[in-house]
Amino acid sequence: MIEFTLPDMSCGHCVGAVTQALQAAAPQARVHVDLATKKVQVENAEDREALARALSDAGYDPA
Numbered sequence: 001m002i003e004f005t006l007p008d009m010s011c012g013h014c015v016g017a018v019t020q021a022l023q024a025a026a027p028q029a030r031v032h033v034d035l036a037t038k039k040v041q042v043e044n045a046e047d048r049e050a051l052a053r054a055l056s057d058a059g060y061d062p063a
Helices: 012-025 048-057
Strands: 002-005 030-034 039-043
Touching: 002 048, 012 030, 012 039, 012 048
Parallel strands: none
Antiparallel strands: 002 039, 030 039
């Protein structure tokens, strides 16, 4: 499992954008977003750098 902290994630729209970006980068992945803790967990994905790049491209730089 890969985990990211996204300090800029603040609302339901952000959750949708983050989920969409990660699923586009790793279609087979399962994405779990916790808005309260600003954490995202991605299961069944192997390329952390590709996921981090997808998040950055969507405007959410992982901390």
